[in-house]
Amino acid sequence: MYDLTIIGGGVIGGSILRNLSRYDLKICLLEKEDDVCMGQSKANSGIVHAGFDAAVGSLKAKFNVLGNEMMPDFAKELGVKYVNNGSLVVAFSFEEMKTLEELRERGIKNGVKGLEILDREELVNKEPNISDEAVGALFAPTGGIVCPYELTIAAIGNAMDNGAVLITNFDVCKIDGEFGNFTVYSQDGQKVETKAVINCAGLGGQKIAELVGDDYIKLGGRKGEYILLDRESGDFVSHTLFFTPTAKGKGILVSQTVDKNIILGPTAEEVSDGDTSTSADGLNSVIEKANKMCKNVPLYNTITSFAGVRAYSDRHDFIIEESKNKKGVIHCVGIESPGLTSAPAIAKYVTENLVDKLFDLREKKDFNPIRKPDYFFKNLSDDEKNEIIKTSPEYGHIICRCEQITEGEIIRAVKENPPAKNIDAVKRRTRAGMGRCQGGFCQPQVAEIIAETLGIPLTEVTKSGKGSNLVLERTK
Amino acid sequence: MMNYDIVVIGGGPAGLAAAISAYDSGAKNILILEREDKLGGILNQCIHNGFGLTRFKESLSGPEYAYRFIEEVKNRDIDVFLNTTVISLSKDKKVTAINSENGVFTVKAKAIILAMGCRERSRGALNIAGSRPAGIYSAGTAQKYVNIKGYMPGKSVVILGSGDIGLIMARRMTLEGAKVHAVCEIMPYSSGLKRNIVQCLDDFGIPLYLNHTITKIEGKERVTAVEISEVDEKRKPIKGTEMRFECDTVLFSVGLIPENELTKNAGISLSNRTRGAIVSQNRETDVPGIFACGNVLHVHDLVDFVSEESELAGKSAADYVINGEKEHNSVNCINGKNISYVLPQKIDTDLEENVKVFFRVSGTFKNCTFKLSCGDKVIIERKKKIAVPGEMETLLITSDKLKEIDGDLTLSLEGA
Ligand SMILES: Cc1cc2nc3c(=O)[nH]c(=O)nc-3n(C[C@H](O)[C@H](O)[C@H](O)COP(=O)(O)OP(=O)(O)OC[C@H]3O[C@@H](n4cnc5c(N)ncnc54)[C@H](O)[C@@H]3O)c2cc1C
Ligand SMILES: Cc1cc2nc3c(=O)[nH]c(=O)nc-3n(C[C@H](O)[C@H](O)[C@H](O)COP(=O)(O)OP(=O)(O)OC[C@H]3O[C@@H](n4cnc5c(N)ncnc54)[C@H](O)[C@@H]3O)c2cc1C
Numbered sequence: 001m002y003d004l005t006i007i008g009g010g011v012i013g014g015s016i017l018r019n020l021s022r023y024d025l026k027i028c029l030l031e032k033e034d035d036v037c038m039g040q041s042k043a044n045s046g047i048v049h050a051g052f053d054a055a056v057g058s059l060k061a062k063f064n065v066l067g068n069e070m071m072p073d074f075a076k077e078l079g080v081k082y083v084n085n086g087s088l089v090v091a092f093s094f095e096e097m098k099t100l101e102e103l104r105e106r107g108i109k110n111g112v113k114g115l116e117i118l119d120r121e122e123l124v125n126k127e128p129n130i131s132d133e134a135v136g137a138l139f140a141p142t143g144g145i146v147c148p149y150e151l152t153i154a155a156i157g158n159a160m161d162n163g164a165v166l167i168t169n170f171d172v173c174k175i176d177g178e179f180g181n182f183t184v185y186s187q188d189g190q191k192v193e194t195k196a197v198i199n200c201a202g203l204g205g206q207k208i209a210e211l212v213g214d215d216y217i218k219l220g221g222r223k224g225e226y227i228l229l230d231r232e233s234g235d236f237v238s239h240t241l242f243f244t245p246t247a248k249g250k251g252i253l254v255s256q257t258v259d260k261n262i263i264l265g266p267t268a269e270e271v272s273d274g275d276t277s278t279s280a281d282g283l284n285s286v287i288e289k290a291n292k293m294c295k296n297v298p299l300y301n302t303i304t305s306f307a308g309v310r311a312y313s314d315r316h317d318f319i320i321e322e323s324k325n326k327k328g329v330i331h332c333v334g335i336e337s338p339g340l341t342s343a344p345a346i347a348k349y350v351t352e353n354l355v356d357k358l359f360d361l362r363e364k365k366d367f368n369p370i371r372k373p374d375y376f377f378k379n380l381s382d383d384e385k386n387e388i389i390k391t392s393p394e395y396g397h398i399i400c401r402c403e404q405i406t407e408g409e410i411i412r413a414v415k416e417n418p419p420a421k422n423i424d425a426v427k428r429r430t431r432a433g434m435g436r437c438q439g440g441f442c443q444p445q446v447a448e449i450i451a452e453t454l455g456i457p458l459t460e461v462t463k464s465g466k467g468s469n470l471v472l473e474r475t476k
Numbered sequence: 477m478m479n480y481d482i483v484v485i486g487g488g489p490a491g492l493a494a495a496i497s498a499y500d501s502g503a504k505n506i507l508i509l510e511r512e513d514k515l516g517g518i519l520n521q522c523i524h525n526g527f528g529l530t531r532f533k534e535s536l537s538g539p540e541y542a543y544r545f546i547e548e549v550k551n552r553d554i555d556v557f558l559n560t561t562v563i564s565l566s567k568d569k570k571v572t573a574i575n576s577e578n579g580v581f582t583v584k585a586k587a588i589i590l591a592m593g594c595r596e597r598s599r600g601a602l603n604i605a606g607s608r609p610a611g612i613y614s615a616g617t618a619q620k621y622v623n624i625k626g627y628m629p630g631k632s633v634v635i636l637g638s639g640d641i642g643l644i645m646a647r648r649m650t651l652e653g654a655k656v657h658a659v660c661e662i663m664p665y666s667s668g669l670k671r672n673i674v675q676c677l678d679d680f681g682i683p684l685y686l687n688h689t690i691t692k693i694e695g696k697e698r699v700t701a702v703e704i705s706e707v708d709e710k711r712k713p714i715k716g717t718e719m720r721f722e723c724d725t726v727l728f729s730v731g732l733i734p735e736n737e738l739t740k741n742a743g744i745s746l747s748n749r750t751r752g753a754i755v756s757q758n759r760e761t762d763v764p765g766i767f768a769c770g771n772v773l774h775v776h777d778l779v780d781f782v783s784e785e786s787e788l789a790g791k792s793a794a795d796y797v798i799n800g801e802k803e804h805n806s807v808n809c810i811n812g813k814n815i816s817y818v819l820p821q822k823i824d825t826d827l828e829e830n831v832k833v834f835f836r837v838s839g840t841f842k843n844c845t846f847k848l849s850c851g852d853k854v855i856i857e858r859k860k861k862i863a864v865p866g867e868m869e870t871l872l873i874t875s876d877k878l879k880e881i882d883g884d885l886t887l888s889l890e891g892a
Pocket of ligand 1: 007008009010011012013014030031032033036037038039040041042043044045046047048049170171172173200201202203204205208223224225266308309310311332333335336337338339340341342
């Protein structure tokens with residue numbers, strides 16, 4: 001019997017799991033996919049928002065500003081890349097400059113520090129490739145970027161290192177019982193017993209709420225499509241560039257990522273399910289808007305395109321509360337942007353204000369907040385690398401040529417918490433296959449290393465879980 | 477730090493031929509660094525025949541062709557490090573590499589030959605709409621699964637792009653029992669060799685749809701179907717022309733890109749035409765003592781030309797080591813009308829030898845004329861019955877013609 005069971009292995013579930021692992025509790029995370037971080041948390045912009053955008057007094061505003069402050073330390077403890085690159089909201093007319101004033105006011109009310117209005121010259125100094133049509137910008141020095149999947153995986157990995165349990169391929173379809181004695185069932189007949197449940201199921205959050213009789217939670221999906229450019233163009237911009245929000249919406253952003261790629265997007269399109277296909281219209285609109293924001297966008301360096309689906313609530317704010325009908329159930333849903341930024345603050349609040357009411361929280365003496373990543377191998381000094389290669393020669397064998405990822409790192413990703421069991425899972429942990437050739441050269445080798453490390457035949461290795469097998473059979 | 481006269485980066489056909497030729501031209505202290513566990517490069521996965529028709533006057537498989545060069549290397553006192561990846565290269569010719577035995581180490585060379593080959597353009601580079609399930613491969617990745625690993629990536633296939641690797645994989649997958657529904661090509665012509673279209677598609681009844689592209693990929697876990705559409709002159713899909721094929725696999729054969737990360741690393745200038753280094757006729761880059769050859773320089777369709785070019789680079793590197801830096805008295809050689817690129821981009825005019833110019837045309841042309849001119853002066857004119865982008869063309873400038881040159885050269889295709 002677990003004390004708490006979290007449903008959904010995104011950044012919210014992961015951050016809560018990690019925070020709860022500080023305490024003397026038996027905790028478990030259920031995820032329907034073959035790996036964690038398969039929902040919104042893997043396909044978003046990765047921006048640590050400053051917090052001037054959210055309505056004054058909203059949960060979004062509160063957790064955004066707090067989360068923004070917590071993020072540098074949170075990322076550092078977990079060994080995740082975070083860069084405080086600063087954000088710029090760019091105005092293209094004098095009306096838009098007025099909107100920037102409003103944004104600045106709102107930001108100050110939300111508690112955002114250091115907001116500054118820049119004229120064109122100051123803007124061009126910061127971003128030489130900005131469009132000739134840009135007239136000025138709002139500069140938010142506290143804006144940052146983080147790698148969203150690294151963060152989610154690291155939070156869950158650190159929680160597991162501290163005793164939390166992860167069960168993947170567990171698609172929750174039924175919840176029975178009362179506080180102190182729930183049973184959670186999966187689609188394929190597994191079950192987990194737990195005293196309390198936290199619903200962090202992203203787009204699946206409404207369904208989980210309905211399972212405990214909470215039909216007042218209403219969620220919708222809004223798809224966002226992206227284009228990603230090669231690191232070769234990584235210096236094209238250094239800040240995160242937003243359009244000034246208008247009645248028609250927020251437009252797209254142009255930003256560097258922590259791995260020095262350039263990300264363009266997202267679009268916004270209502271969808272009825274979690275389908276993350278890209279569309280020609282969507283990608284064209286990204287291109288069109290990127291070309292409005294900047295001059296000479298290096299689109300010839302495109303390496304991939306993808307999409308994510310935001311799960312928003314009909315309150316247009318986060319829902320972070322106890323169930324109105326069932327004691328022992330906590331909902332953390334409708335967490336659209338700035339949910340990634342807010343994650344550490346939401347985790348703290350849920351623990352100290354909601355879980356605290358249900359359990360007596362006692363800190364563990366041996367909690368270790370530090371997670372040591374080794375996918376920074378290529379950033380070590382030659383001497384440090386040689387030290388490692390001496391005892392583990394697999395680190396001398398480069399598998400992914402574009403990102404220079406070694407066999408040692410891939411084996412470790414397969415073994416380490418949370419274990420990577422497929423090609424995409426290895427990719428999110430190591431970056432093998434994320435470079436300019438997109439796995440063209442290394443995929444067969446990565447597949448072999450997974451097969452060998454897990455002791456399974458190559459035909460059972462998948463791209464992203466059940467049904468996505470890479471090869472079908474042996475040749476004749 | 478280790479010291480060598482010449483370090484060759486890459487042990488594919490280019491690196492092998494360059495090392496052999498450098499050795500035979502008098503350089504003796506030579507090292508080849510190769511990332512894979514054997515020499516031969518991409519040829520190891522090209523098990524079909526058709527290699528060496530020009531050079532050996534016989535039809536060899538890729539591994540057979542490579543074997544001849546590997547044996548020649550073995551017969552000479554040339555050092556080879558396998559399983560060794562070069563991770564950086566500096567202008568002062570220090571090569572840093574990594575392997576399991578030596579860890580990270582640096583080699584100082586007097587001359588360097590770049591022979592890293594190329595990589596395939598991926599689906600991602602094309603912004604093709606749809607889902608991102610398993611079953612989408614570059615043709616070369618599929619080739620590796622089938623020919624090297626011995627596994628079938630799929631049974632029901634659509635191929636985008638009519639590059640040679642795609643054409644060869646259409647035949648290979650068919651022979652292995654898969655159904656290849658279609659090859660579609662966005663351009664009005666194929667980028668592959670004529671002989672490959674005949675032998676790999678026509679002989680097996682596989683349809684080639686010119687002026688077509690994939691407009692959508694369907695499937696959640698694994699590919700279930702693709703939609704292809706005809707395109708207009710601007711290469712934009714025409715609504716209403718969609719065709720849908722159920723399939724479990726999509727192969728992309730949409731172009732090769734020279735692998736020039738190390739080249740950039742060393743501050744060598746690249747051509748935005750070839751996406752390889754800018755070189756003189758001796759295959760020297762603009763960093764003296766660093767040479768380049770093979771697919772890292774420009775994408776070749778026939779390995780025979782790779783070998784020829786690499787021998788030239790090897791000889792030049794040996795010359796550099798033995799006789800020191802050469803001064804270049806060069807003019808630029810520029811691609812003019814209907815020509816997509818020219819190589820070498822720089823030609824010395826004070827030579828006593830002939831210079832062979834390689835180039836590609838930018839469309840399909842019949843009864844046309846190649847014209848090499850220097851200002852208003854026409855240096856060479858040659859008629860051509862048919863010219864296509866998929867086949868590399870050559871033009872020979874003899875040493876006496878070189879003497880007529882007193883300014884930059886332009887190569888163009890006229891009468892089209
Ligand atoms: C296009 C886009 C751009 C964004 N940009 C930013 C940004 O720049 N900055 C920012 O701060 N935020 C951004 N966000 C918001 C941020 O990504 C989300 O707020 C955050 O990822 C939400 O995390 P989550 O854990 O709630 O959801 P998810 O990551 O979706 O996790 C939910 C998990 O629950 C699992 N699950 C669902 N149903 C079940 C079930 N029945 N049983 C078991 N498991 C189940 C899913 O598989 C999934 O793994 C963006 C979002 C999108 C979509
Ligand atoms: C996937 C693919 C399939 C092909 N199939 C065919 C075909 O079927 N028929 C045909 O006629 N032509 C084919 N070609 C074209 C063929 O590649 C050329 O004719 C020829 O092999 C090019 O020789 P090369 O030596 O320049 O390059 P390669 O053969 O690619 O050799 C380059 C070598 O350099 C090594 N290398 C690269 N970077 C480093 C580094 N940093 N450190 C150490 N070593 C390094 C590589 O491992 C490789 O062994 C194919 C090309 C590709 C990419």
